[in-house]
Structures are given as C-alpha cells and as structure tokens.
Amino acid sequence: MTQTTDKKLLPFLAALCLFLAAVEYAIPKPLPFLRLGLANLPVIVALFVLPTRDIYKLILLKIIGQALVTGTLFSYIFLFSAAGSAASGLTMLGVHLWLKNRVSCIGLSLAGAAANNIAQLVVAYFVLFRSATRYIAPILLISGAVTGLVLGIFTQMFIEKSKWFRGLHA
Amino acid sequence: MKFSFKPADFLFLALSVILIAMSLIALSGNSEGTPMAVIRVKDTEYIYPLNQPRELEFMGELEKAHLVIHDGCIEFVDSPCRDKICIHMGQARKDGDFLACLPNRIIVTIVGGHSDTDN
Numbered sequence: 001m002t003q004t005t006d007k008k009l010l011p012f013l014a015a016l017c018l019f020l021a022a023v024e025y026a027i028p029k030p031l032p033f034l035r036l037g038l039a040n041l042p043v044i045v046a047l048f049v050l051p052t053r054d055i056y057k058l059i060l061l062k063i064i065g066q067a068l069v070t071g072t073l074f075s076y077i078f079l080f081s082a083a084g085s086a087a088s089g090l091t092m093l094g095v096h097l098w099l100k101n102r103v104s105c106i107g108l109s110l111a112g113a114a115a116n117n118i119a120q121l122v123v124a125y126f127v128l129f130r131s132a133t134r135y136i137a138p139i140l141l142i143s144g145a146v147t148g149l150v151l152g153i154f155t156q157m158f159i160e161k162s163k164w165f166r167g168l169h170a
Numbered sequence: 171m172k173f174s175f176k177p178a179d180f181l182f183l184a185l186s187v188i189l190i191a192m193s194l195i196a197l198s199g200n201s202e203g204t205p206m207a208v209i210r211v212k213d214t215e216y217i218y219p220l221n222q223p224r225e226l227e228f229m230g231e232l233e234k235a236h237l238v239i240h241d242g243c244i245e246f247v248d249s250p251c252r253d254k255i256c257i258h259m260g261q262a263r264k265d266g267d268f269l270a271c272l273p274n275r276i277i278v279t280i281v282g283g284h285s286d287t288d289n
Binding site: 110137 | 176178179181185189190194197
C-alpha cells in the first residue's frame with residue numbers, strides 16, 4: 001500500500017467512527033452502558049489495512065470523536081468510554097498481531113467487546129458502584145458478547161463482500 | 171450471506187462464555203453466606219459478620235455509641251445523640267438494611283446474605 005492511501009484512509013476511518021457514534025447515539029438504550037459498539041467497526045477494518053502506529057491514532061481519534069458526538073467529553077462518562085475504547089482497541093490490535101490470519105473479525109470483535117466491558121467494569125468499580133459492580137457485570141458481559149458477536153459477523157461479511165475493501169488490498 | 175469462522179474465533183467465543191459464567195458465579199457466590207454489617211464511623215469503615223454475637227463501641231462525632239450484634243442482627247443500644255432515632259430504627263439483619271445516627275456520624279449497612287426483596 002502506498003503512502004498516499006494511508007494518509008487518506010486514517011481520516012476516512014476516523015470520520016466513519018464519528019458517523020457511527022452519531023448513529024449509535026440516535027438509538028435509544030435501556031441502560032447507558034448497553035451499547036451496540038458500532039464505532040468499533042472502522043477499528044476492526046483498520047486492523048487489516050492500516051499500519052500499527054496509525055491504529056493507535058485511530059483509537060485516540062475514536063475516543064475523542066465519540067465524546068464530542070455524545071457530548072460526554074469532560075464528564076465522568078468519558079472515563080468509561082475512553083477506558084473501554086482504549087482497552088478494546090489495544091486488545092484487538094494485540095490479538096490481530098498475535099494470531100494474524102487465524103482469527104477473523106468475529107474473534108477480534110468478541111475479544112474487543114470483552115476487553116471493553118472488563119475495562120468499564122473496572123472503572124465502574126472505582127468510580128461508581130464499588131461492590132455493587134457485580135450486579136451489573138453479567139448484564140454488561142452478556143449484552144457485550146452478543147453485540148460483539150453480531151458486529152463481528154457483520155464486519156466479516158463486509159470485508160468479504162466489499163469491493164472497496166478489496167481495492168485497498170490490491 | 172456467507173461468512174467464515176476461523177479457528178481462533180471459537181477461542182474468543184469460549185472466553186466470552188467463561189467470562190459471563192464467572193460474573194454469574196460471582197453474583198450468586200456473594201449473595202449467599204453470612205450477611206455483614208458495614209459500619210461507617212466518620213470516615214472509617216468497619217466490617218463485622220452478623221452470625222457472631224458481639225458488643226461494639228465506636229467513638230463518633232459526639233461521644234461513644236454502643237451497638238450490639240446478636241441473633242443475626244445488629245442494633246444501636248445506646249447513643250449520645252439527642253433524638254435517639256438510631257436506637258428507634260431497631261434491628262438491621264438483611265441485605266440492604268441500614269441504621270444511621272447522623273449527629274454522631276455512624277452509618278450501618280448490611281451487605282450480602284439472602285435478600286428478601288427480588289431485584
């Protein structure tokens with residue numbers, strides 16, 4: 001891949017994070033922590049097409065973008081989303097570098113969802129709920145695994161079908 | 171509509187399931203057993219199990235308060251406060267129960283044990 005495509009691709013994927021965060025924000029949630037994680041889609045795609053250092057940048061841009069779109073920058077909710085995004089992004093990156101072609105988007109997404117939820121539970125323990133954290137843990141982990149699985153399957157289908165994605169690889 | 175699982179995907183699927191199972195075990199494991207009294211005196215916390223009889227004295231904001239743990243419950247028996255609301259609150263024995271003596275800054279909460287309220 002040439003240098004020029006890299007330069008366009010990072011802002012494009014970051015913008016996609018922003019857009020998907022806005023879409024997600026428009027979908028009502030039964031609880032503030034139950035989220036679809038749509039904005040993780042560009043991060044998963046990025047693992048296959050961006051160099052590692054650009055993935056760090058994308059994770060950072062996603063955290064800031066999400067906070068701007070949802071209006072949570074400078075609030076304690078930002079701690080949750082920042083910790084979750086950083087943990088899931090870095091975990092997916094680690095898993096991708098470790099297992100390479102032996103893992104698909106589905107495994108990546110599940111690992112990311114689990115890391116995201118563990119990070120959020122840790123923050124919840126220290127910031128909000130203390131020992132009551134264990135009451136929300138199962139809900140968060142179950143919903144996270146389900147949405148992570150669905151998003152993973154969707155992303156896998158996307159990269160197998162997308163001509164745009166195939167173009168990037170060519 | 172086709173997509174392919176790869177071998178390592180099942181590893182993470184299994185990992186997610188294990189994680190969920192662990193969280194459920196933590197939930198049930200902790201809600202059984204003996205209830206504990208968490209006693210907050212000014213800015214310090216003390217924890218005692220409710221299954222062992224015990225006499226407790228705490229130096230609160232005003233003076234010494236006297237609490238007793240007996241028959242699986244805890245209660246204030248003597249307090250230096252004016253209205254004695256803490257004593258009138260009676261016994262606390264199950265998860266979520268609490269006693270408070272605000273003038274003396276002593277708050278007792280019960281955690282753990284089977285809760286009667288379904289949540």
